[in-house]
Amino acid sequence: MTSLSEPQARVTELRPTGRAGNPPPRHSEVVTDSDLLRRCRRRDGEAWNQLVGRYERLVYTVALRNGLGAEDAADVTQATFVALVDALDRLRDDEKIASWLMTVARRQAWRARNLSRRTTTLEAAPEGATDPFADWAATTTLHEALATLGGTCRELLIALYFEPDAPSYAEIAQRFGRSIGGIGPLRGRCLDKLRAIMGEEA
Amino acid sequence: MTVRPTFTELLDWIEGRLPDEAAEAVASYVASGDPATAASVAWIRAFLEDAGSMPLSQPPPELSARLRDVFDQLHHPMRGDGWSDAWLLRDARTGLAAGVRSAEDGGVHLAFDSELGRFVLDATVAGVGEVDVQGLVMLAPGSRGVDLAFLAHGDLRRAARTTADGRFDARGVPVDVDELWLTSGPTRVRATLDLRR
Numbered sequence: 001m002t003s004l005s006e007p008q009a010r011v012t013e014l015r016p017t018g019r020a021g022n023p024p025p026r027h028s029e030v031v032t033d034s035d036l037l038r039r040c041r042r043r044d045g046e047a048w049n050q051l052v053g054r055y056e057r058l059v060y061t062v063a064l065r066n067g068l069g070a071e072d073a074a075d076v077t078q079a080t081f082v083a084l085v086d087a088l089d090r091l092r093d094d095e096k097i098a099s100w101l102m103t104v105a106r107r108q109a110w111r112a113r114n115l116s117r118r119t120t121t122l123e124a125a126p127e128g129a130t131d132p133f134a135d136w137a138a139t140t141t142l143h144e145a146l147a148t149l150g151g152t153c154r155e156l157l158i159a160l161y162f163e164p165d166a167p168s169y170a171e172i173a174q175r176f177g178r179s180i181g182g183i184g185p186l187r188g189r190c191l192d193k194l195r196a197i198m199g200e201e202a
Numbered sequence: 203m204t205v206r207p208t209f210t211e212l213l214d215w216i217e218g219r220l221p222d223e224a225a226e227a228v229a230s231y232v233a234s235g236d237p238a239t240a241a242s243v244a245w246i247r248a249f250l251e252d253a254g255s256m257p258l259s260q261p262p263p264e265l266s267a268r269l270r271d272v273f274d275q276l277h278h279p280m281r282g283d284g285w286s287d288a289w290l291l292r293d294a295r296t297g298l299a300a301g302v303r304s305a306e307d308g309g310v311h312l313a314f315d316s317e318l319g320r321f322v323l324d325a326t327v328a329g330v331g332e333v334d335v336q337g338l339v340m341l342a343p344g345s346r347g348v349d350l351a352f353l354a355h356g357d358l359r360r361a362a363r364t365t366a367d368g369r370f371d372a373r374g375v376p377v378d379v380d381e382l383w384l385t386s387g388p389t390r391v392r393a394t395l396d397l398r399r
Contacts, residue, residue, distance in 0.1 A: 040273070048273040056269055057258035064259055072366065074265045075347050079363040081269050082349055085276050086361040086372075115367055135252075142252050161250070164257035184219065188210025195209075195245055 030151035034094040041088055051097075052081065057162075058098065058143060059105045066109035072116065076108040083108075098147040099140040106136075145197045152176065153190035160187055207231055212242050216250070276351045276361045279383035285390035288316035295399075310399065316391040318348060318384055321368075325375070325397045332374045333397050339368040339384065351383040352395075 031050065039047030059080050063073035083104050091100065146154045159172055173180040207215070207228045214220045215228040232239055261269075274281070294311035310325040310333070323337030339348050341364070348368070352360040352375050359379050364370045375397065382393045 043277055045274055049270050052266070052269045056261050056266055060261040060265070061256060061259045065256065070262070071346065074261065075363075075366060077261060077265060078268060078272065078347070078349075079365075081272055082276070082361050082363040085273060085358075111365060115365055138252055139256060142249075157253075158258065161253035162256070162258045164259065184214065185210055188208070188213050191213060191246070191249065192209045194249075195242075 032150055033097045033147055037088065037091065037094045037097065051084075054147075055098065055101050056081075057158075059101050062102050062105040063109045063112075066106060066113060068109055068112055068116075072112045073109075076105055076112050079108045080105045095148065096144060098143040102140055102143065141198065145194055148197050149190065149194050152186075153193060156183075156187055157190055157194065206236060206239060209242055212239065213246055216243065216246050272349060275385055276349065276383075277358050279351050279353070279385060279390060280356075280392070284388050285383075285392060286317050288314040288321070288384075288391050288393040290393075291315055291320070292322075310397055312395070314393050316384070316393070317389055318342070318345075318386055318391050321384070321393075323382075327399070328374055331377050333377055335370075335372045335375050335397070337370050339364055339370070341368040341386075345386055347386070349385045351385075352379045353381040353383065354378045355380065 033051070033054070036047045036051045036054075040051065056077065060073055060077045063076035063080075064070075066076075068076060080101060084101065087100075091097070093100075146157065149157070156172070156176065159167060159175065167175075169180050169183045173183050176183075178186070211220070211224075211228055212232075215225055215232075218225075220228060232243055279285070290312065292311070292313035294309075309327075311322070312325075313322045314320065319340040319342055321337060321339040323335055325333040325335045328334040335352075341348070347366055348364045348370075350362045350364070350370055350372070351358055352362075352372060354376060355378075360372045360375050362370050362372045377397045379397055380395055382395050384391045384393070
């Protein structure tokens, strides 16, 4: 009988090439959110760009899911990242940046929605009483765990399970510079790691 | 199947990626009621449901560009051209203009005019060496908000963005802040501040 946990093959960390045909991937060390935040505190603009790249979709999505239109969601996203610049030296836990951003975005979205309600007719006002997140705690826990997972695994799972257009393995393989046959086993190992992280955090 | 399926095999099975024979073998093992396997299957299904409930939307490219620019823009607002000075209209401490509120309420009340429009701010003591600042920028029609950088001797101390109606709020601003930069698209405005009572 085999063990439930598969042998953890060492995952070579690759930088995904992104969705817009960026340069080919290169081997690199896993850069954690804490690393990036430390560099941002030293005014490293490249670290900031990487942080934005990691979390802009999450923040923008939280704003959209709170019932905002594209323009308001963009404002909320920008306000959230300005709040991060403001809070860089006061963050309590660098490891929790995903849930920090989600919470700030959600709060900003509430403010924007309330503002918009003051200027819209009752008929046009969005449904406000319902919470767009069925389980906010589960959502933040999942994204915290993904942040802890980091590196290629995080990027791979985001690409496979969180992108709305569900890219094919062939597309993913090209993006990550891997063979198609390697994607399935890698995503299995990554998901198993994520499960272990979520088990530790529970 | 007589051996416990691996986590990846279970994932492949749930996602329908296994050939029929292998899928049947995994299904029969899952049906055997092994608790560890059942737990894995339940976890994978819950993950797929949670992930599927919130697909991540790609922000428009112009927003992505703005988000990347915001860091430098807040830390080094004076770089480049295209900025101008705001001019002080009212200062409640000096009674620079008529009709201002009393300076006896412990706060600092300032009003400026600028290329971005008029803006006012109130600073009230928040603690030793700190004030809370609230204000309003009279945004031009179509403007989507303004980024604000509070600097002391050229270093960023606090940052904020107005809401869509121009309001802003910055808590715990050090009283040695001596500049406020307001940025909206290519327009940047600098105001000299003195927040000390």
